[in-house]
Amino acid sequence: MSGQAVEEVLAVLRERGGRVTVGRRAVVEALVETTGHMRAEDVVTRVQAGHPDVHASTVYRTLESLEEAGLVTHTHVGHGAAVWHLAGDDRLHLACDRCGEVVHIPPGLFDEVEDHLRHSLGFEATLRHIAVPGVCMACSRAAPP
Amino acid sequence: MSGQAVEEVLAVLRERGGRVTVGRRAVVEALVETTGHMRAEDVVTRVQAGHPDVHASTVYRTLESLEEAGLVTHTHVGHGAAVWHLAGDDRLHLACDRCGEVVHIPPGLFDEVEDHLRHSLGFEATLRHIAVPGVCMACSRAAPP
DNA sequence: TTCCGTGCAAACAATTTGCAATAGA
DNA sequence: TCTATTGCAAATTGTTTGCACGGAA
Numbered sequence: 001m002s003g004q005a006v007e008e009v010l011a012v013l014r015e016r017g018g019r020v021t022v023g024r025r026a027v028v029e030a031l032v033e034t035t036g037h038m039r040a041e042d043v044v045t046r047v048q049a050g051h052p053d054v055h056a057s058t059v060y061r062t063l064e065s066l067e068e069a070g071l072v073t074h075t076h077v078g079h080g081a082a083v084w085h086l087a088g089d090d091r092l093h094l095a096c097d098r099c100g101e102v103v104h105i106p107p108g109l110f111d112e113v114e115d116h117l118r119h120s121l122g123f124e125a126t127l128r129h130i131a132v133p134g135v136c137m138a139c140s141r142a143a144p145p
Numbered sequence: 146m147s148g149q150a151v152e153e154v155l156a157v158l159r160e161r162g163g164r165v166t167v168g169r170r171a172v173v174e175a176l177v178e179t180t181g182h183m184r185a186e187d188v189v190t191r192v193q194a195g196h197p198d199v200h201a202s203t204v205y206r207t208l209e210s211l212e213e214a215g216l217v218t219h220t221h222v223g224h225g226a227a228v229w230h231l232a233g234d235d236r237l238h239l240a241c242d243r244c245g246e247v248v249h250i251p252p253g254l255f256d257e258v259e260d261h262l263r264h265s266l267g268f269e270a271t272l273r274h275i276a277v278p279g280v281c282m283a284c285s286r287a288a289p290p
Numbered sequence: 291t292t293c294c295g296t297g298c299a300a301a302c303a304a305t306t307t308g309c310a311a312t313a314g315a
Numbered sequence: 316t317c318t319a320t321t322g323c324a325a326a327t328t329g330t331t332t333g334c335a336c337g338g339a340a
Binding site: 105133140 | 221
């Protein structure tokens with residue numbers, strides 16, 4: 001069924017007048033196969049593991065196209081890195097500053113804060129676009145502050 | 146009195162065995178004079194306006210040293226940029242995706258969410274380390290979604 | 291046939307690093 | 316004096332771009 005998910009994404013791409021190529025399929029497969037949170041670089045690595053002939057720039061351009069088509073989104077994690085995942089997968093992210101782990105948490109958790117910012121400041125916050133940094137349980141146990 | 150703030154920071158640096166130089170003083174002055182939210186690059190520009198002889202790498206190294214000494218912190222703003230400010234200046238940040246404006250909001254606003262994450266997941270979130278992205282009031286009026 | 295996507299290599303931006311010279315404490 | 320800092324230039328890292336060719340529709 002993950003194969004089906006891949007085809008669905010590619011179908012949308014095709015509908016919009018885009019073309020489906022080996023590289024693009026490989027990028028989508030990589031995103032479907034992993035639970036998400038892969039940095040662009042990781043996508044490149046994973047794609048090239050199966051398709052050494054697919055160039056890195058193709059991966060970057062594919063991610064861009066997929067995002068433009070609304071099929072994929074990226075989330076910023078701390079130090080400039082971004083993680084990519086299929087759209088619709090609207091989980092929120094926590095990123096551990098120590099071990100780098102990115103954890104998914106259910107959506108809705110920040111609704112209250114977002115509402116508050118909207119009402120008090122007119123600011124439309126999109127917390128799903130970033131990973132909230134901090135220290136995960138495992139790391140804080142390993143080395144308490 | 147901002148001059149005094151500068152001396153206070155430099156004094157701590159000196160206490161720790163560090164040395165106070167023209168470049169370091171200029172970096173601290175830049176941070177004291179502005180309300181904060183300057184990217185590293187902006188600090189370089191501002192420092193060099195008054196001291197063209199201070200090299201960019203010196204500014205980067207100084208920011209690093211100041212952070213190590215706990216005198217300065219940085220906050221990540223969306224696409225990889227980071228803004229620097231004096232420690233103790235613990236305001237939270239919102240960053241508009243459209244116009245790039247960085248707005249300060251009072252601390253404490255995220256306490257509830259942070260508590261929740263701590264209790265339910267054992268995750269010590271530090272929302273002050275990032276700017277929450279979104280669209281500011283002015284921009285959402287200019288071009289509603 | 292069309293023209294979208296691709297590989298390639300070079301450009302890029304922002305930051306970092308190695309090293310010898312300089313200048314605080 | 317002693318060694319933390321600096322300037323400089325070169326190396327890095329991660330991503331983007333221009334261009335001519337190749338392949339999906």
